[in-house]
Amino acid sequence: MNLGAVDVLAVRLWFDRQIDIPLPSNACFGFSSTTGWTFFDLNALHDEFRDEPGTVVEADFYHANQLIPLKDEEIVSLVQRDLATCIPAFREAKVIDSSAIRLSRAVTHFAPGSYQYLLPAVTSYDNVFMSGDWVVTRHGSWSQEKAYVTGLEAANLVISRFGIGNKAVIIPVEADEPHIQIGRKINQFTRSLTKTFIPDFWLP
Known part of the structure; x- marks a missing residue:
């Protein structure tokens, strides 16, 4: 009970074209003062998406309490904008399907002093x-x-x-x-x- 947890937003986007993502896993910071995130190239990581004609990306946001109340379409727009900041090719791609899962207090909050618990x-x-x-x-x-x-x-x-x-x-x-x-x-x-x-x- 001494261990904290943070809210998580897990967003999966299907794009209409192949986009070259140099690394399968990408940790990001600097987009928000309170929220960190990681995006994954699921075409490279999951066999089920390996032969997809387009690109499938998962973006997980941590300490996402301010994002969870947003509507799905707002979240999709935000994620595509941030992805395009990292890889400009996402800017011209079209999202053809999406999924946004909101998970309240779902991930451990690693903080100084938590190891002892x-x-x-x-x-x-x-x-x-x-x-x-x-x-x-x-x-x-x-x-x-x-x-x-x-x-x-x-x-x-x-x-x-x-x-x-x-x-x-x-x-x-x-x-x-x-x-x-x-x-x-x-x-x-x-x-x-x-x-x-x-x-x-x-x-x-």
């Missing part, structure tokens, strides 16, 4: 293991990737428990970019100084 994959039942956003993993992934990775980890626990099958190989997360590593070291150093000079009971 995450749940272990191993439960008090010998043959029950857990996976998902709210499960601890040392892998370093999060969001959709975390759900997938913890699913593999849970499957590996099942294999270990029953001694049958081959464990999944989980690919490590790539190393942080240099500026992220530097920022993390500065943060750790600052925190260590703070603990040295300020009593613990003054810290939040």
Whole structure:
């Protein structure tokens, strides 16, 4: 109950033509001060859309409380506009079908201090293991990737428990970019100084 959640808007658009999307998964920011989003090339990711004559895109918006009340046609227009900002070819394409799913408080709100409240994959039942956003993993992934990775980890626990099958190989997360590593070291150093000079009971 100490873990928060945010609203999600999942929008799927079918376009009338093929559009070259360089990457199958694209995280976006800077379009809104409160909402982040990711769009996916479903032609590349889903077998069912691989042979579609047009382009099928999924756009998922996180912390989408201000978008959920909008009408479907307003949402479709907004998503196409933002897609065209990333890939100009979307501007001339026509949306021939669409779907907008509103999910209130559906995704974990990862925030500083939330890690301590995450749940272990191993439960008090010998043959029950857990996976998902709210499960601890040392892998370093999060969001959709975390759900997938913890699913593999849970499957590996099942294999270990029953001694049958081959464990999944989980690919490590790539190393942080240099500026992220530097920022993390500065943060750790600052925190260590703070603990040295300020009593613990003054810290939040």
